[in-house]
Amino acid sequence: MTTYAFLGALEQGFVYGLMVLGVYLTFRVLDFPDLTVDGSLPLGAAVASVAITAGHDPFLALTFAAGAGFLAGAVTGILNTKFKILHLLASILTMIALYSITIRIMGRPNLTLLGKPTVMDAVAALGLPPHLASTALFACFAAAAVAALLWFLRTEIGQTMLATGDNPQMIRSLGVDTDIVIIGSVGLSNALVALAGGLIAQNQGAADVNMGVGTIVAGLASVIIGETLFGCRTVARALVAAVAGSVLYRLAIAFALSLKIGDFSFQPSDLKLVTAVLVVLALVAPRIRKGLARCSS
Numbered sequence: 001m002t003t004y005a006f007l008g009a010l011e012q013g014f015v016y017g018l019m020v021l022g023v024y025l026t027f028r029v030l031d032f033p034d035l036t037v038d039g040s041l042p043l044g045a046a047v048a049s050v051a052i053t054a055g056h057d058p059f060l061a062l063t064f065a066a067g068a069g070f071l072a073g074a075v076t077g078i079l080n081t082k083f084k085i086l087h088l089l090a091s092i093l094t095m096i097a098l099y100s101i102t103i104r105i106m107g108r109p110n111l112t113l114l115g116k117p118t119v120m121d122a123v124a125a126l127g128l129p130p131h132l133a134s135t136a137l138f139a140c141f142a143a144a145a146v147a148a149l150l151w152f153l154r155t156e157i158g159q160t161m162l163a164t165g166d167n168p169q170m171i172r173s174l175g176v177d178t179d180i181v182i183i184g185s186v187g188l189s190n191a192l193v194a195l196a197g198g199l200i201a202q203n204q205g206a207a208d209v210n211m212g213v214g215t216i217v218a219g220l221a222s223v224i225i226g227e228t229l230f231g232c233r234t235v236a237r238a239l240v241a242a243v244a245g246s247v248l249y250r251l252a253i254a255f256a257l258s259l260k261i262g263d264f265s266f267q268p269s270d271l272k273l274v275t276a277v278l279v280v281l282a283l284v285a286p287r288i289r290k291g292l293a294r295c296s297s
Contacts, residue, residue, distance in 0.1 A: 001258045007131055009254035013247030014138035015199050016218065018145055020226075020246040021239065022192035023219030028238065029153075030165040030185045035091040036076045037193045037219060039098030040069045041212035044194025045201035046105045049113055052202070058119045062198045069194020070187040072098055077183030102209045110208040118202035134203055141199065145192065146239045153235050161185050162235075214272070221275055222246040224282040252278055 001009075019041060026034040044065035051061035072094060079090035103109055123133040152158045163171040164181045172178050193215070201207040226245025232238035256274045257266050266274065 001255050004131070005254045005258055006251070007135055009250040010247060011135045011138055011203075013250040014135065014142045014243070015196055015203065016222070016250065017138075017142040017243035017246040018196035018199070019193045019215060020219050020222040020242045021142075021145055021149060022189040022196075023216065024223050024238065024242045025149075025161075025189040025192070026186060027220065027223065028165075028232070029162060030182065030189075032080075032165070032182065032186060033088050033091070034073070034076060034186055034189065035088065035216055036073055036094045036098070036186070036190050038212045038215045039095035039102070040072045040190040040193045041197035041200075041215050042102050042207065042209050043072055043098050043105075043212075044069050044197030045207035045211060046102045046111065046197075046209070047194070048198030049111045049201050049207040050105055052113060052116050052118070053111065058117055058121070058202060061202075062119070062195055065198035066191040066195045069197070070191040072194070073187035073190030074183050076190075077179075077186040080186075081179035081182050099209060106207065106209070109210075110206055112206045113202060114205055118205075119199065120203065138199065138203075141195075142243050146243060149239055150236050214275070217272075217275055217279070218249065221279045221282065222249045224279060225249055225252075228282045228285050249278065 019037065023034075023037060026032045047068040048058075048061040048065040051064045052058055056064070075097075076087075076091045076094045079085045079093060080087045083090075085093070119137065120134055123137045124130065126133075128136060153162060160171065160176055160181055161184075164176070164178050164185070168178050171181075197207075197212070200211070222245040223242055224245070225248055226232075226241035226243070227238070229248070230237065230241035230244055232241055253271065253274055257268065257271075259266060
């Protein structure tokens with residue numbers, strides 16, 4: 001693996017780490033399988049790109065993107081809680097609708113940001129090399145998101161979210177409106193995903209309606225890899241493991257794509273296959289480890 005590929009994997013690992021944190025909130029904290037993320041990531045990219053094109057500050061554009069993602073997640077939560085649609089189906093319906101909404105926002109399937117100001121310009125002004133500026137910026141965003149979520153989950157509202165995912169019947173018996181908790185939690189999750197989409201669009205210089213395909217698979221793979229390697233006994237450890245899993249997932253893909261065995265080498269079209277193998281290995285590894293431990297004892 002070249003240095004350029006390594007730094008590129010780190011960069012993607014940190015920026016997609018925001019998306020992984022969002023996936024962690026729904027799948028692990030709330031126990032809510034949410035496929036909305038495949039639509040909220042390009043939605044965030046589209047909103048941020050349109051805002052920048054309209055002359056707004058790139059950082060302000062990220063808040064617009066996060067707000068749009070929150071609304072998308074809230075719609076999924078409302079379909080599930082108020083209209084009693086199965087959570088998986090509700091998220092699929094929202095994801096499908098977001099495809100058309102994203103195109104409507106951009107006015108076309110994709111939108112370029114060439115020549116427009118981005119958040120990377122602020123980091124480049126500090127004198128950092130271009131190949132390190134984006135990596136450092138995304139690492140700061142990921143660290144800030146972990147710290148903010150750690151603080152939030154220790155508040156009364158955050159504890160209510162944890163209790164809702166762990167035992168909704170018990171928390172309802174205490175007079176908590178779990179519908180509001182679910183709507184807000186799924187909204188927060190997709191706000192993080194849309195924020196990641198806004199950053200990715202500014203980094204790549206364009207937003208595309210299809211850039212969210214496979215997002216949920218990558219998010220789940222990162223969460224599973226992080227939990228397998230680093231554990232999740234505490235909330236803080238689980239959040240750090242999610243971001244670390246995102247980085248390791250991107251590094252593993254970069255390594256696989258650069259691997260050559262004789263005349264055989266992986267192609268970019270093999271990305272889905274590599275992802276599936278990584279997820280299977282991450283799921284099977286704990287069982288293999290337990291089996292070896294029993295044999296040794």
